[in-house]
Amino acid sequence: KNEVEQSPQNLTAQEGEFITINCSYSVGISALHWLQQHPGGGIVSLFMLSSGKKKHGRLIATINIQEKHSSLHITASHPRDSAVYICAVSHTDKLIFGTGTRLQVFP
Amino acid sequence: GAVVSQHPSRVICKSGTSVKIECRSLDFQATTMFWYRQFPKQSLMLMATSNEGSKATYEQGVEKDKFLINHASLTLSTLTVTSAHPEDSSFYICSADDSGGPGYSYNEQFFGPGTRLTVL
Numbered sequence: 001k002n003e004v005e006q007s008p009q010n011l012t013a014q015e016g017e018f019i020t021i022n023c024s025y026s027v028g029i030s031a032l033h034w035l036q037q038h039p040g041g042g043i044v045s046l047f048m049l050s051s052g053k054k055k056h057g058r059l060i061a062t063i064n065i066q067e068k069h070s071s072l073h074i075t076a077s078h079p080r081d082s083a084v085y086i087c088a089v090s091h092t093d094k095l096i097f098g099t100g101t102r103l104q105v106f107p
Numbered sequence: 108g109a110v111v112s113q114h115p116s117r118v119i120c121k122s123g124t125s126v127k128i129e130c131r132s133l134d135f136q137a138t139t140m141f142w143y144r145q146f147p148k149q150s151l152m153l154m155a156t157s158n159e160g161s162k163a164t165y166e167q168g169v170e171k172d173k174f175l176i177n178h179a180s181l182t183l184s185t186l187t188v189t190s191a192h193p194e195d196s197s198f199y200i201c202s203a204d205d206s207g208g209p210g211y212s213y214n215e216q217f218f219g220p221g222t223r224l225t226v227l
Contacts, residue, residue: 035218041145041198042220086150095141095202095216097150 003027006087006098013105019074021101023087026068033095034061034072035086043086046072077105109135111203113219120191121227128186128222130201136181137203141216142174145198157184191226198223 004025013019023032034046047054047061049070054061058077063070074081082105087098110133120126130140138159143151155176156164163176173195175187184203188195202216 033216040220041200041223043200043202043218045215045217048215088151094153094156095151099150 002099003091003096004087004089004098006085006101008101009099010102011104013077013103015078015105015107017077017105019077019081019103019105021072021085021087021103023070023072023098024068025070025087025089025096027089027091027096029089029091031090032063032070033088033090034070035088037084037086037100039083046085074103079105079107081105109133109203109205109215109217111137111201111217111219113199113201113222115222116220117223117225119225119227122192123190126188126191126224128188128199128201128224130184130186130203130219132182132203132205132217135203135205137184137205138181139204140178140184141202141204142176142184142186143200143202145200145221151200154186188224191224193226196224196226 007022031048031050033048036044036046049063058075060073084100084102086100088095112131114129140157142154144154145151153166154169157176157178159178159181165171178184198221200221201219204216
């Protein structure tokens, strides 16, 4: 079993839909990261959080430390949101990555 | 946010040659940089942790003589793939930690745009 599990693996949505991507982990962490990787490969760090909730534009990330679970929400999704979203946890000074969620948003 | 650059963005080389990839933190000092490798449709795999002024720490299964890492300054780390073979073809990504060094709590990692290596 992977230490960081994401669901779903693949997700398609119509433009404007509300999207949720889930991440569960089984190790102790100091922080959790949500990353976005576009088809070209470059990775952008969206959020780093250790508790509660963060919001940036149409993106919202939440984390429940007790349940070892985090969610990434995208409101009013847009085709430019199409990318792979990766959950990663900071564990003993290293990052452990989930396998990613491939999101496609159609107009 | 902080910016990390990588050069080159893509490289094609012949089998047996060596390729150097640079990772630079442009607006902050990074005592620690990380090198990752990513195969198609797979997650990132940590290859090594690069600490300024000291030897890199390699993950199990990563050949240190094959993947030479040098972290000569607080803003530059290099990964050299020596005697490259087609199986070394991959997407290599670096990240830099702006934590400020030993004794500081973990801070955010900033990722470079990646380097796609193709070995013919």
